[in-house]
Amino acid sequence: MIDLHDVGMTFEHDGAPFDALRDVSFSIREGEFASLIGPSGCGKTTLLKIVAGLLRQTSGEVFIDSSPVAGPGNDRAFIFQNFVLLPWADVMTNVSFGLEARGVGREERLLRAAEELARVGLTGFENHYPHQLSGGMQQRVGIARALAVDPRILLLDEPFGALDALTRQLMQKDLLALWQRSERRTALFVTHSMDEAVFLSDRVILMNTRPGRVDSVIDVPFGRPRTEDVVRSQEYREVVTDLWSRLEQMQRADMETRG
């Protein structure tokens, strides 16, 4: 469903060209939950924004259901690391922003936003403002805003990166439940937490730096529906340890080439 063909992104950096991404190719199946993971600077967020249509790659092509991505679309919704809520608008207005953008009438907007708020457990907070909510609650608003437009593809850019460890774990579990319970939308998830990637994903795409590229793709051997019991299994430990050692090698190699 999502196909990347030799995607490259070259920035101008201090007058010299700099390859943020080079020849990135992979496919994400319909209904699959895939994670992009890699050391900082590997271009994973850039790649996600290219799939979102927020950035335009300098070479290669991205296809969604065989049609090339030319910009943002109704089929995708983006969830941001720093929530990116309108600080001057209440929760209801924030959640229904995407619907408003699609020209949905006020009454239906409020109805659907209320539904999504219930799904993320924020009923009763409709009239609160973002600054009155905790980080975790703010990201729930961000998730509800994305789900409200009923996208086929969810693009998540380190959605729990700005949260404390405990909230983060809770949000991971809730996201997993939410995603498994509902229509199993296709999800592309950027993170730098290996546990998070393994816990949530069907596949983990490991990226390397300089230039940003795909290093390897790891199949996560756990079925669906998945529960948090997975975390306690021997197999989970092994997958995470394997990821750790691969990332560590990359980091070491990177440090050596940099001197």
Add this chain to the structure above:
Amino acid sequence: MSGSVAVFAKRMPLGVVSLIAFGGIWQIAANADVSPALPTLGAVIASFIELLGDARFHEALANTVIAVVIGLPLTLVFGLVIGVLMGMFRWVEWAVDPFLSLGLSLPLVSVIPLILFIFGLGRAAIVVVVIVYSLPVMVLNTFTGVRTVDPDLVMMSRSYMAGRALTIRRVVIPGASGLVLTGIRLAAGRSLKAAIIAEQIVGLVGVGGLIQRLGNAFAVAELYAVILFIGLTGVAILALLGRVEKAHTYR
């Protein structure tokens, strides 16, 4: 709110003390007959009270207020529209920028004769002076406000394919509102200044005209009374708009 009261209580006594000290020095100097330009405080206050009941003053004040009441809203509307367009379209920015720099740097008194020459000595000319002087700050503040709207919010809006109108209404205007309100405050102060300076040069109408006539007649106490009135009005307007600004500032 309680914070601002505390700050007020802390500053208030010192402000009062410095005002009283200033008045004391004034009174001593006036009693010592330092200069004919220095009437006693009593004379100024008496003139001030008399001024408040003076029909000529009422007429002059009405003229000035009308010029500001026509000129300021026009300034605000034009300033908002031009500033938003400049912030959203590069080509508008490039087209307007030289005029903006010119408008911000030209001394007002140098252009007033030209405006009087074109628009005559009536109210139209005064209103034009008000607009010419206060429009640049309104445009600059709105433009800067729009330009400094959180780019992440603009990207979010784009990711949901929001149209231009919705982006302006939900993201750009509220995001720029802090600086827009500062622009309104500065424009309000400037419009009052511009009206009085223009009237003074015309010399016939408004508070500015009155100042000119009082000055020519060496009516020093009355002159101070008018200046006191303008000062108090200006401070009141700025305080009021400052309060509105504070109430509309987001964290």
